[in-house]
Amino acid sequence: MATSSTPPECIIHVSNEDLHSNLASPRDFESWSVLLRAARLKKHKPLLMVAEDLEDDTIPPVHYHLKCRKLFTLKRDLEKLEERDLENREEDIKRRSLRPVTLPSSSTVFDKVCIFCPPGKHSKYIKGSNTREHLVQCLELKADARVREIARQRQDQRILAVVSRELVAAEAWYHKSCYRQYTNEKSIPAKLESPNEDPNEDDYQHAETYAFSILAMYIRDELFTSPKVVKLTDLTHVLATYMHSSGVAVLKESTKKHLRRKLEREFGDMLHMTPDDKGKILVYPNTLNTSDLAKENQQLKKDLDSLRGQSTQVSEILKKASVHLRSSIKGAENKKIWPFLPSSLNESTTKAPAEVTQFLFALLTGDLEPKNPSQRTQMLVDSFSQDLVYAVSAGTQIPITKEPRMESSTPRR
Structure with a gap:
């Protein structure tokens, strides 16, 4: 039984020729390369999709009119596109020169x-x-x-x-x-497939060389792309991580000692190193913009001043709150009663000042007056408040609910 198939058509149809008649195909790899070059310059999606799925060293079964190919690969047009592409690339290079x-x-x-x-x-x-x-x-x-x-x-x-x-x-x-x-x-x-087997001296040198090459790639990908200041010890840690992955458990002191020299030899003037106030080496790329550093420094100063101001405000708030709670406890009238009498139990003598309990509720729950505090929270507030009253009053005041338990308890045998 005969099967119908879609007839081939011109993939680059740019003329008035019939879409399905008088078609040709690339005669060799050179012919296909010329067509593909034109497709890349003109961003011709159908041809680029064909090239994307193409196996190695094969010529795709594409079809076109010879007239369409001639117009599509016209040397004058391709040269103009190349010039335009070169100009765009030069502009892009100029833009990149302002970035890392x-x-x-x-x-x-x-x-x-x-x-x-x-x-x-x-x-x-x-x-x-x-x-x-x-x-x-x-x-x-x-x-x-x-x-x-x-x-x-x-x-x-x-x-x-x-x-x-x-x-x-x-x-x-x-x-x-x-x-x-x-x-x-x-x-x-x-x-090389099994770097984790018992490393000897040669294996260590090999792993060190390999790890340093990966570190250099890390610096190019991370430090130059997003310029910043890092510690040399941080880069040493990265190197150690790569060497650990190659089976080296402990780095030699010579590896750490000579890292700076190797980085300077690898990157030259592209990487700068300077000691901080404690003698630790700081590393930064030459693409780090001084104006960005000035802005960052100014922002850090503002943040530091803000934190200092907040610290002062917090200190003042804590001082005022502490003095107020102390005054509330000192001004309470429930003096210590001894000997303890059941008739002494009343609401005024068994409760700490309201300010103290509110402070403890806020400390434990974040709410000054929680509607339904848990039993555990209520027990903690009662216990803490009684201890605070006893400590601030130097033992002259204490809610009676706690003292009888403390003084009448007997050790278990």
Whole structure:
């Protein structure tokens, strides 16, 4: 039984040709690359979606009119778009120059060479042919994350330095075969996959180097992105955390001692260090704006003055409340009666001053006069108030409800 299928149509239809007739497809990878370049410059979603799901080294089955392709890839239009894109990028660089810059070099993008190939050996031929393998640009965040993770597993210092920049934002390039080979977990040495096995001296040095590279990435990602002042001891703690994850239980004193020197060698003038009033080293990036520091300092002074004012106000309130409670207790008329007589029990002699009980209710519940206090709260207020009256009056006054229990009780045998 015959099945109906949707006829192919021109994916970049920009002419008056019939949508489904006289269609062509990319004849080779170079032809597809030119089309894809135009799609990226023009932000052509259909083609970009096709490229996103494309397997390595394959040419998609897209169709188009030759006239549409000619108009779509017109060199003059593409050059104008590139110029506009370059101008926008330069404006973006100017804006970024006013903000913290996390990239360690002066360039905002990578050179168009394979990041995996050894330096100076960037030309690579397709296996079994004399055709050079084309470079592809890193466009997916998952590829960035994959390379970063494998570099950490391999403890590859060169690639770790590369991935300290975001590969997508910095427009990294690589050969697909190099990417596949580098991210193949089977090629990772077993020694690096198991860093938690009994570390010897060589393992310690390896773990220290690896942890320092991660610390450098942390500084670029955190300290340069959000400029602030941190203690060198905090960075030492971060380094120790990374080394612990590699199986090193205790850091050597030399590691802590030489951290400052290594940071200065790694970052140079990009990172400043200065001692505080207690001799502790403070670290801050050169992107920390002095005007921001001045504003922050002024705000801290205001907050400190406000706290001092609040402290003074609280002290005055406490002093006034204490004097008032003391006066209330001293002015009470229920003097201590002894010997105790049942006829002495009445409401006036068994209650503490109202101010004292209100203070205790507020202290325990946050309410001066709670409507339905719990039995436990009521018992605590009664007990505390009686003790306060006894202590403030130096024993001359005491609510009688507590004294008979205290003086008539006999120890159990």
